[in-house]
Structure formats: structure tokens, C-alpha cells
Amino acid sequence: MTHPRVAILGAGFGGLCMGIRLRRAGIGSFTIFEKAGGVGGTWRDNTYPGAGCDIPSHLYSFSFEKYSSWTRRYPRQPEILAYLERCADKYGLRPHLRLNTEITAMRYAGGVWRLTTASGEEHVADVVVSGVGQLNRPRLPDIPGVESFRGPWFHSARWDHGADLTCRRVAVIGTGSSAAQFIPEIAGVAERVLVFQRTPNWVIPKPDAAFGWPLRLAFHYLPPLQRAYRSYIYRRSENVLFPVLVNGWSARLVRRMALKHLEEQVPDPELRRRLTPGYPPGCKRIVIDSTIYPALSRPDVDLITEKIGRVTPAGVETVDGRLHEADVIVYATGFDTTGFLMPIEVTGRDGRDLHAQWSRGAEAYLGMAAPGFPNLFFLYGPNTNLGHNSIVFMLECQTRYVLGCVRELAARGARSMEVRPEAMAAWSGALSAALARTVWESGCQSWYKTRSGRVTNNWPARTTLYRRLTAAPNPRAYSFRT
CATH class of the missing domain: 3.50.50.60 (FAD/NAD(P)-binding domain)
Structure with a gap:
């Protein structure tokens, strides 16, 4: 054959x-x-x-x-x-x-x-x-003047590691999954982070933690334990997360979880209002993260929800005519x-x-x-x-x-x-x-x-x-x- x-x-x-x-x-x-x-x-x-x-x-x-x-x-x-x-x-x-x-x-x-x-x-x-x-x-947004910006600018998927963000004003356009991961990393390094949000995302907690060495050894030497853990994660995803996508039994559960997460991590009611989505969970990709809300609550991070009008050599101008000056622009605008x-x-x-x-x-x-x-x-x-x-x-x-x-x-x-x-x-x-x-x-x-x-x-x-x-x-x- x-x-x-x-x-x-x-x-x-x-x-x-x-x-x-x-x-x-x-x-x-x-x-x-x-x-x-x-x-x-x-x-x-x-x-x-x-x-x-x-x-x-x-x-x-x-x-x-x-x-x-x-x-x-x-x-x-x-x-x-x-x-x-x-x-x-x-x-x-x-x-x-x-x-x-x-x-x-x-x-x-x-x-x-x-x-x-x-x-x-x-x-x-x-x-x-x-x-x-x-x-x-990577997809850049259809915004006039993108090429005119005089400082470094790049898409998050093509990160310019040669661009020093220390003590600089960084504009981030986009608030999806990638932005939720890197904004907490650059907040505190940059002088100020300006986050431009078009639509808020549903965010649920990410129970991330390091595996201790005893558990890692157990996974390594006890294959049935690893298979059982993998099977548990898979079945939980099928039986709890999938119903959200078809307006099933867990849609309200996930909604309550996300709103509780928002309330616990964002003390400012006005900021909470701007971060609350107006569409059902799952319609857009749900962000699984436990660090983005504390980052957006920092005094050196600004959440800007006014629509962007254009990019200028000096920064980002919103439709209300306000210029938000920036030294670096990062586009977290997906693919x-x-x-x-x-x-x-x-x-x-x-x-x-x-x-x-x-x-x-x-x-x-x-x-x-x-x-x-x-x-x-x-x-x-x-x-x-x-x-x-x-x-x-x-x-x-x-x-x-x-x-x-x-x-x-x-x-x-x-x-x-x-x-x-x-x-x-x-x-x-x-x-x-x-x-x-x-x-x-x-x-x-x-x-x-x-x-x-x-x-x-x-x-x-x-x-x-x-x-x-x-x-x-x-x-x-x-x-x-x-």
C-alpha cells in the first residue's frame, strides 16, 4: 500500500x-x-x-x-x-x-x-x-493616524522587547484576554497606563497557583491520578461552561460569579459601572483572570471608555477632542x-x-x-x-x-x-x-x-x-x- x-x-x-x-x-x-x-x-x-x-x-x-x-x-x-x-x-x-x-x-x-x-x-x-x-x-484597528505616532507602537502578539516602558506613558488599545495578562505586568513599571476600552468583558476568577513538588511528583509517578485530574477538568468544562453558551442552567451562575468578582476587586462604583458588560456572558470570549481588575483600580492606570477618534504623533485623541498623550502605544486588538x-x-x-x-x-x-x-x-x-x-x-x-x-x-x-x-x-x-x-x-x-x-x-x-x-x-x- x-x-x-x-x-x-x-x-x-x-x-x-x-x-x-x-x-x-x-x-x-x-x-x-x-x-x-x-x-x-x-x-x-x-x-x-x-x-x-x-x-x-x-x-x-x-x-x-x-x-x-x-x-x-x-x-x-x-x-x-x-x-x-x-x-x-x-x-x-x-x-x-x-x-x-x-x-x-x-x-x-x-x-x-x-x-x-x-x-x-x-x-x-x-x-x-x-x-x-x-x-x-494580528489585526490593527481601523483608526486614522496609526502610522503617524512618533513613538514605539506594536501589536501585543509582536511585542517589541526593545521598547523600554519604564517611567513612560503607555497607551493600551484593547481589553481582551491578552491585555488582561500584560496590563498587570506593565502597571507599576510604566509611569502611567492609559487603557482604551471599547466594550467591557465578562471576567471570572482564574484559580491559578503553582503546583507544589509533592503534587508534581504524584502526577509524575501516579499516571492514574493525572488521568483523573484531566478527566475532571474536561467534564467540568463540558457540564458547567458549555451550558453558558446556549443559555443553559449555568448562565446565571457564571453571571453571578463574574459580578461578584467585579464587586470584590473594584471598590470604586463608577469604575465598576464602566466595567460591567451589557450583553450575556459568553457572547464575547469570557476573560479568565484575577489580576486585571486590581490593575485597573491602580491610581496610575486610567480606564478610558470614550471612543477613539484618531491617533496623532503625540498620542491618542478621543472623539470628545481630548488628546491623551503617550510615549508608547500597544495594540491589543486581536487577530x-x-x-x-x-x-x-x-x-x-x-x-x-x-x-x-x-x-x-x-x-x-x-x-x-x-x-x-x-x-x-x-x-x-x-x-x-x-x-x-x-x-x-x-x-x-x-x-x-x-x-x-x-x-x-x-x-x-x-x-x-x-x-x-x-x-x-x-x-x-x-x-x-x-x-x-x-x-x-x-x-x-x-x-x-x-x-x-x-x-x-x-x-x-x-x-x-x-x-x-x-x-x-x-x-x-x-x-x-x-
């Missing part, structure tokens, strides 16, 4: 997991293309002060490579990156890596995919698996999350343009396959992001499914498999019905949606359902060509 040649795009959690799946299945005919100089994806890129994950450590890891040496309940960026480096070494992925190799175009022709790099090289593959993720292209696979040019069968096909919003069968694009699979694709659990779980489901597709191609001696339009249509209908029941449709703006308001990022059901749906490829959903 001859296995197809597989090209994997990206060396983050998804790309590495796909490579490990193939290696463990005895398939060595794959290459992992990574545009950067090392593995890690978002955990290589995001090095801002305090960078970490809001998913508990023991759940934010592969089920087949549990990491018993996590030092904290919630992992920090250096530990996550070290974990991924370790996985690349342990599972023999280094020989399959092509670092500093950015894929700029892919074209399906003659029964194969032809991949073009930024340097003009061409690589040929039978199957392409995209693991570029949703959080890899371009709905432009899946951008800016790669993707041309499928009969010259189809993937981005034109997705002009009204990206969609894919099971989040992994699109009609007209044979042998192309997406990891962390449309509608597979989670608002309540670990994305690593979803990636494991997807890589297992893609491995099944690779085996199906080899077993049939087929050149290609392509999802049928009728299967795609049935999937889209079921997905739309499920999304209509979620809190994301309640009217707030978030990175889960396109500008037209279509939810293209999130999975609207429990992860247990996704695991069942992706247990194995259904050949009837695909057309095969030999």
Missing part, C-alpha cells in the same frame, strides 16, 4: 499533532512547512509580559503525551513552547520540518497540489493539511480570525478560488473539507473553535479523522477524495440550526463573527458530539477519483 505525500502547513499544535499521527501510523511521506524559524505557532509568536493560557495545564496538552511536569495550574508561554519543542523531538518530527518556508500559493492541477513558497520554490503533494490556525495574523488561510492563494479543481467561495463566510464539512478542493483538509478550520474547552481536544479529533482519510485514499488506490456538495449543504443546515440556539447570536460584536454577523469560528455543541462525528470518515460524504 502506497501512502500519499502529505504537506502540512504550520508547526503549531495542529501541524505537530498531524505529524505525530502520521509518524505513529508508520507514514513518513510528509513535510511540515513553517514560515517561522521554529515550532510553536502562536506560542512562539506571543511573548508579551505575562503571556499564558486560560485552559488548565493538564488539559492543554495531547492526550497521548501528557505532561506531568507542568509547574502551574494554568501554563505560561515558555512552558507551552518547551512542551511543543519536546514533542517535536520525541516524535521525530525534526527531519520533516521545513522552517523559514512560507507557502504563498497552492494550486490543484493534474491530480496533485503544487505549493509555491515565498522564495519561488515549488513543492508537490498529494494531500495538503492546513494547520495555520485562526490566531496567527484577523475570519480570513481563514489568508493570505495564501488557494486554487482548487477547475480553477476555483477558495477565498471567493468563502466570500460570505468560511464553511467546511466538519470544519475540515470544502467542495471543489480535493485532498485539502483544515485543522482548526471554520466553526471548530471552542468557547468552553481545550482546542487541543478538537485538534486530536481532526488529525485522527484526516489520518483516516489518508488511509482511505491509500486503501482505495484513489488519487483524490472531495466532499460532496450535498454533504456540505446538509452540514451547513445542521450547523446553522445549532448556532441559532447559542449566545453568540444575541447581538454583540466579537471575533467569532464576520463583519456581516455570521458566526464562522465557533463550534456550537459539546466536544463529545464532535468526537463522535469525526470518529472515522464517512465514504458516502465524499467522491473518489482513481
Whole structure:
């Protein structure tokens, strides 16, 4: 049995997991293309002060490579990156890596995919698996004058460690999860921190703490204990956090928890008022943090809720005409999350343009396959992001499914498999019905949606359902060509 040649795009959690799946299945005919100089994806890129994950450590890891040496309940960026480096070494992925190799175009022709790099090289593959993720292209706000600022300015995902913030006035635009992590780190270092908030976030406590050495030893030498702890975290997320997203029993519980957290940590009633959201919990990503409220309550931190009018050479001007002078501007404004696979040019069968096909919003069968694009699979694709659990779980489901597709191609001696339009249509209908029941449709703006308001990022059901749906490829959903 001859296995197809597989090209994997990206060396983050998804790309590495796909490579490990193939290696463990005895398939060595794959290459992992990574545009950067090392593995890690978002955990290589995001090095801002305090960078970490809001998913508990023991759940934010592969089920087949549990990491018993996590030092904290919630992992920090250096530990996550070290974990991924370790996985690349342990599972023999280094020989399959092509670092500093950015894929700029892919074209399906003659029964194969032809991949073009930024340097003009061409690589040929039978199957392409995209693991570029949703959080890899920083987005700057559409504010006039961004380029005119005379001091250092940068996005939090591309932190300028050469910019000294000591005793300087730092403007932070954005108050999401990343800002909640780095604002407490720079407050007290900077002379003053000006935080510009467009919409307040629901914030619940983050019960973070270091694991003591006895517990770490127990996790290391008693694998059943680690499995039980991981299972507890997973089931709590499914049974307590997921109902919030569908206006279930725990929505009021989480709301009360967040309001109590706000009241306990912010003594100023006026500041509390400005930090209280006016939309249901879960409509935007919930911030899990216990340090941002005390930071915003500091006398040297200002929360500014007036809308920004423009950026000037001297600082940030709000629509009321007031100039807020600053020496440094940090944009914590998230990522371009709905432009899946951008800016790669993707041309499928009969010259189809993937981005034109997705002009009204990206969609894919099971989040992994699109009609007209044979042998192309997406990891962390449309509608597979989670608002309540670990994305690593979803990636494991997807890589297992893609491995099944690779085996199906080899077993049939087929050149290609392509999802049928009728299967795609049935999937889209079921997905739309499920999304209509979620809190994301309640009217707030978030990175889960396109500008037209279509939810293209999130999975609207429990992860247990996704695991069942992706247990194995259904050949009837695909057309095969030999």
C-alpha cells in the first residue's frame, strides 16, 4: 500500500499533532512547512509580559503525551513552547520540518497540489493539511493616524522587547484576554497606563497557583491520578461552561460569579459601572483572570471608555477632542480570525478560488473539507473553535479523522477524495440550526463573527458530539477519483 505525500502547513499544535499521527501510523511521506524559524505557532509568536493560557495545564496538552511536569495550574508561554519543542523531538518530527518556508500559493492541477513558497520554490503533494490556525495574523484597528505616532507602537502578539516602558506613558488599545495578562505586568513599571476600552468583558476568577513538588511528583509517578485530574477538568468544562453558551442552567451562575468578582476587586462604583458588560456572558470570549481588575483600580492606570477618534504623533485623541498623550502605544486588538488561510492563494479543481467561495463566510464539512478542493483538509478550520474547552481536544479529533482519510485514499488506490456538495449543504443546515440556539447570536460584536454577523469560528455543541462525528470518515460524504 502506497501512502500519499502529505504537506502540512504550520508547526503549531495542529501541524505537530498531524505529524505525530502520521509518524505513529508508520507514514513518513510528509513535510511540515513553517514560515517561522521554529515550532510553536502562536506560542512562539506571543511573548508579551505575562503571556499564558486560560485552559488548565493538564488539559492543554495531547492526550497521548501528557505532561506531568507542568509547574502551574494554568501554563505560561515558555512552558507551552518547551512542551511543543519536546514533542517535536520525541516524535521525530525534526527531519520533516521545513522552517523559514512560507507557502504563498497552492494550486490543484493534474491530480496533485503544487505549493509555491515565498522564495519561488515549488513543492508537490498529494494531500495538503492546513494547520495555520485562526490566531496567527494580528489585526490593527481601523483608526486614522496609526502610522503617524512618533513613538514605539506594536501589536501585543509582536511585542517589541526593545521598547523600554519604564517611567513612560503607555497607551493600551484593547481589553481582551491578552491585555488582561500584560496590563498587570506593565502597571507599576510604566509611569502611567492609559487603557482604551471599547466594550467591557465578562471576567471570572482564574484559580491559578503553582503546583507544589509533592503534587508534581504524584502526577509524575501516579499516571492514574493525572488521568483523573484531566478527566475532571474536561467534564467540568463540558457540564458547567458549555451550558453558558446556549443559555443553559449555568448562565446565571457564571453571571453571578463574574459580578461578584467585579464587586470584590473594584471598590470604586463608577469604575465598576464602566466595567460591567451589557450583553450575556459568553457572547464575547469570557476573560479568565484575577489580576486585571486590581490593575485597573491602580491610581496610575486610567480606564478610558470614550471612543477613539484618531491617533496623532503625540498620542491618542478621543472623539470628545481630548488628546491623551503617550510615549508608547500597544495594540491589543486581536487577530484577523475570519480570513481563514489568508493570505495564501488557494486554487482548487477547475480553477476555483477558495477565498471567493468563502466570500460570505468560511464553511467546511466538519470544519475540515470544502467542495471543489480535493485532498485539502483544515485543522482548526471554520466553526471548530471552542468557547468552553481545550482546542487541543478538537485538534486530536481532526488529525485522527484526516489520518483516516489518508488511509482511505491509500486503501482505495484513489488519487483524490472531495466532499460532496450535498454533504456540505446538509452540514451547513445542521450547523446553522445549532448556532441559532447559542449566545453568540444575541447581538454583540466579537471575533467569532464576520463583519456581516455570521458566526464562522465557533463550534456550537459539546466536544463529545464532535468526537463522535469525526470518529472515522464517512465514504458516502465524499467522491473518489482513481
